[in-house]
Amino acid sequence: MTTASALAASTRSAVLDRLERETFDCVVIGGGITGAGIAREAALRGLSVALLEAEDYASGTSSRSSKLIHGGLRYLAMGDVALVRQTALERKKIYGLAPHLAEPRWLVVPARSRAGLLKLRAAIATYERLGAVEEQDRHRNWGRSELEAEEPVLERRHIAHACVYREYLTDDSRLVLATLRAAAGAGAALLNLARVDRILVEGERAAGVEACCGESGRRIRVRARCVINAAGPWVDAVRTLEDAGAPPLLHLSKGIHIVLPAARLPARNMLILNTADRRSIFVIPRHGVVYVGTTDTSYEGGHDLWPAIERDDVTYLLDTLNANLSVDPLHPDEVIAAWAGLRPLIAEPGKAPQEISRRDEVLVGPSGVVTIAGGKLTGFRPMARETLEKAAEVADLDLAPPLERLEPLPGGDFDGDLAALSGALVTEHGLSAEAADRLALCYGTEASSLASRGTEPLVPGSTILTSEIDWAVEVEGALRLEDVHYRRTRAAFYHPEAREAGVAASAERMASLLGWDDARREAEVAGVLRRLA
Numbered sequence: 001m002t003t004a005s006a007l008a009a010s011t012r013s014a015v016l017d018r019l020e021r022e023t024f025d026c027v028v029i030g031g032g033i034t035g036a037g038i039a040r041e042a043a044l045r046g047l048s049v050a051l052l053e054a055e056d057y058a059s060g061t062s063s064r065s066s067k068l069i070h071g072g073l074r075y076l077a078m079g080d081v082a083l084v085r086q087t088a089l090e091r092k093k094i095y096g097l098a099p100h101l102a103e104p105r106w107l108v109v110p111a112r113s114r115a116g117l118l119k120l121r122a123a124i125a126t127y128e129r130l131g132a133v134e135e136q137d138r139h140r141n142w143g144r145s146e147l148e149a150e151e152p153v154l155e156r157r158h159i160a161h162a163c164v165y166r167e168y169l170t171d172d173s174r175l176v177l178a179t180l181r182a183a184a185g186a187g188a189a190l191l192n193l194a195r196v197d198r199i200l201v202e203g204e205r206a207a208g209v210e211a212c213c214g215e216s217g218r219r220i221r222v223r224a225r226c227v228i229n230a231a232g233p234w235v236d237a238v239r240t241l242e243d244a245g246a247p248p249l250l251h252l253s254k255g256i257h258i259v260l261p262a263a264r265l266p267a268r269n270m271l272i273l274n275t276a277d278r279r280s281i282f283v284i285p286r287h288g289v290v291y292v293g294t295t296d297t298s299y300e301g302g303h304d305l306w307p308a309i310e311r312d313d314v315t316y317l318l319d320t321l322n323a324n325l326s327v328d329p330l331h332p333d334e335v336i337a338a339w340a341g342l343r344p345l346i347a348e349p350g351k352a353p354q355e356i357s358r359r360d361e362v363l364v365g366p367s368g369v370v371t372i373a374g375g376k377l378t379g380f381r382p383m384a385r386e387t388l389e390k391a392a393e394v395a396d397l398d399l400a401p402p403l404e405r406l407e408p409l410p411g412g413d414f415d416g417d418l419a420a421l422s423g424a425l426v427t428e429h430g431l432s433a434e435a436a437d438r439l440a441l442c443y444g445t446e447a448s449s450l451a452s453r454g455t456e457p458l459v460p461g462s463t464i465l466t467s468e469i470d471w472a473v474e475v476e477g478a479l480r481l482e483d484v485h486y487r488r489t490r491a492a493f494y495h496p497e498a499r500e501a502g503v504a505a506s507a508e509r510m511a512s513l514l515g516w517d518d519a520r521r522e523a524e525v526a527g528v529l530r531r532l533a
């Protein structure tokens with residue numbers, strides 16, 4: 001199977017057969033960025049690998065992040081230099097793999113005094129040294145006149161300076177999909193809607209997993225020399241499948257983001273704003289909207305896939321905006337979309353979520369299940385290496401050395417010139433500049449073959465194309481309307497014009513591609529509309 005078809009719904013029964021037939025070197029539980037990174041690295045380094053995802057790929061935390069490929073400046077202040085160095089260096093690597101999914105952007109950090117600016121500059125200079133940032137990408141300082149010209153949205157009575165530095169913006173769920181497609185292209189067997197509910201144990205050693213196909217109800221046994229638990233916020237639940245008494249490892253922390261129309265929050269750059277409780281939040285303009293986040297609060301509500309967004313969470317973000325920006329006060333009823341995710345942090349008793357390190361940890365259970373917990377989206381490649389080295393040790397696997405060369409992800413085989421990609425889409429396919437820019441960012445060099453399937457907008461005035469629904473199903477493994485709307489086109493978050501209006505059109509297209517009857521189509525529409533509300 002190629003990267004162009006391996007996730008397609010039409011290959012599902014062949015994948016189920018393969019999963020039952022083969023004995024794999026490793027089976028990965030969880031199709032977020034951590035599991036996807038492990039599957040790709042394993043397949044590229046010569047292992048046979050299967051991956052099972054309970055819901056849709058990236059349906060957990062890996063579609064609800066702030067979507068930054070970053071080292072996390074604030075972790076420097078926490079003394080996590082090794083973590084910052086590793087993730088800061090990873091920025092360039094991910095850019096090398098998929099320049100369309102690691103867009104370099106300026107991030108503006110306001111300072112209220114000259115002393116504050118000097119402190120900030122020192123921290124950013126250290127960050128840049130750790131991340132080996134090149135001359136042209138190094139930070140710059142803005143005084144009052146530059147602030148007025150470059151970022152007039154900032155409140156100017158108290159904010160007189162800013163330090164501006166480079167970070168990289170991704171699309172988290174699209175990064176997961178590209179990584180999974182790369183894994184499949186290198187031979188991995190992948191299945192979504194396949195929840196693992198049992199670890200197979202032979203002679204006291206984990207020998208595979210049992211799972212249920214959420215589409216057909218078929219139960220499968222997947223045999224493997226090593227079982228890897230990459231279930232993000234659910235790693236503790238999966239650990240209990242191996243050891244019912246396994247003590248919890250995680251402290252879950254909830255983070256929400258809200259989306260506002262760009263007309264009400266006309267930021268030109270990405271911003272960091274300080275909150276009243278001495279944290280900071282991001283303001284990120286993207287595709288004609290601006291999203292703002294995040295909160296960081298201990299979460300006791302179990303392991304929900306959709307943690308609730310409380311009014312207090314929204315007010316906390318809006319209060320910070322209203323205190324730092326020169327716009328008319330923003331109100332909760334102006335929020336057009338929102339998402340919440342759970343951070344799977346390694347518990348550090350007595351610490352508040354924002355004080356807990358974002359480090360990862362690999363541990364081995366009593367029958368040899370290898371669990372990877374914690375970490376960040378940005379660190380998915382080093383996390384994959386660490387996990388596989390442990391898996392190779394535990395199960396005596398023949399893991400080849402890491403690849404010297406960066407193997408681009410699907411769509412990532414270009415030099416980073418998004419303007420050239422976008423220009424070619426305008427010339428060759430007659431797309432508007434806005435639609436072409438968005439397509440280039442979402443699909444990289446694959447945007448052209450997608451546009452060859454048709455350039456009709458999903459709904460009038462939207463930059464989302466109907467052919468993206470076909471692509472989502474035939475190339476990116478979407479099985480349900482929610483998969484398309486939330487994690488492929490991302491209409492639910494970034495596209496107010498298609499958020500509700502695109503639901504029926506997408507469902508119609510999916511029904512014809514997947515053979516849904518009217519009852520199924522209506523149920524899918526109702527489900528997504530309920531979630532959007």
Ligand code: FAD
Pocket residue numbers: 029030031032033034035052053054055056057058059060061062063064065066067068069070194195196197230231232233234238253254255256294340341342343344374375376377378379
């Ligand atoms: P998940 O993405 O949750 O994936 C785990 C998967 O396992 C899920 O899809 C789930 O369905 C599946 N699963 C669970 N149980 C089973 C089972 N029994 N069988 C099969 N599958 C199962 N990091 C950054 O680098 N940059 C950021 O800007 C950033 N911002 C963040 C903002 C917020 C609000 C949050 C919450 C996190 C942020 N992070 C960020 C951290 C980052 O998003 C997470 O570290 C990362 O997405 C976790 O990925 P994961 O694959 O481990 O977990």
